[in-house]
Amino acid sequence: MASNCVSFTLFLVFFGVGPVCGVVYLQTGTDYTFQPKITGRPQNILWMFKDTKMVEYENSKPDWYKDYKSRGKLDIQSGDLTLKNLRKDDTGLYESEIQVDGKLQYSKYDIEVMDPVPKPYVSCTLHDTEVILLCSVDSSVLAVFEWSGPNEFHHTGTSLTIPREQRPDTLYMCTAKNKVSQNTTDYHLKHCLPGGSNHTVAVTVALIIFAVALAGVCGFFICKNKHGGPSGEQSDRKEDKEKVFSR
Structure with a gap:
């Protein structure tokens, strides 16, 4: 696979097209700079996203399209394009067409922008002989889950089943991962047992x-x-008065 990528890269370089091998994974909210790696000073620069113009430069000032002017920065000395505050809808193919000394040079970049993984939540279900721990994150975030525990214990998956006789102070850790980040939550069995x-x-x-x-x-x-005390005393006094008058 690597040799195929190298061969394809050499083919693209020979015909004036920059290499494009694999996808670059980026986190939402970050900045990224596309670097076409050209030699010489650019005369004309064109950057496109999904066959739509982003910015164009022709020996004057850059002309921006859509909202890229507020989010983009073009280096006219190198042809580098910086895109700020990445969003998930920035995912896709980017292409540059740069003219140097009358010759056009091409580059392609494929990126995927995704949200970072939040801190996972661990819940437990208690059975007669076992404890089942479940690790989860918000359903809108893609992630894989890895468990670790005592004695170099490791397990992959959202759920973990362990014997109930484990000590309450036993610590397990769930780590949620994706291509751009990871986050871990500690869980003591004392929260469940x-x-x-x-x-x-x-x-x-x-x-x-x-x-x-x-x-x-x-x-x-x-x-x-x-x-009740005072009420009883008043009643006794009333009876005594009635006896006195009756005499």
Whole structure:
């Protein structure tokens, strides 16, 4: 495959066309400079994207097309074209046609622009004998997933199945990757296994709720007894007065 690429490159160079082998992967929001690698000072420069003009230079100032003037920069000394703040719709084939000493030289570039991988999210499902960990990112981002763990453990895939008897403090890491970036999330089994942090939090919350409820019940009876006392005393006094008057 490499020899075929070299042969094709030599063929293109012989006929005045720059090499184009493979795709260059770029991240959204970054800048990229296309470098045609010419010798001599350019007389005329033309850059195209998908057979549509981007910028044209003919011994004066560059003429820009569409919105490329706000995002592009042309070096008239070298023919280099810089495209700023790349977007996914910038993906495709770019071509240059540069005249030097009356001879046209051609170059081609194929790029693919994609979003970087966000930090992956790890969730778990607990079964009788095993734990299943699932790693995921936003569905709009293409990524592959790799797991790592204790004792140089490695696994490829979105899910990971491990025995339930593993220690709660065991650490696994999920790494999401694409052609332009990668991101990793650490996950301790204590977040999933009984007796781990989630379980402790749940018990703590339950105890707090029970304590609040108990305090409320106690407060109710204390308040009732407090108000019941004076009422009973007033009743006794009333009965004593009635006895005195009856005499």
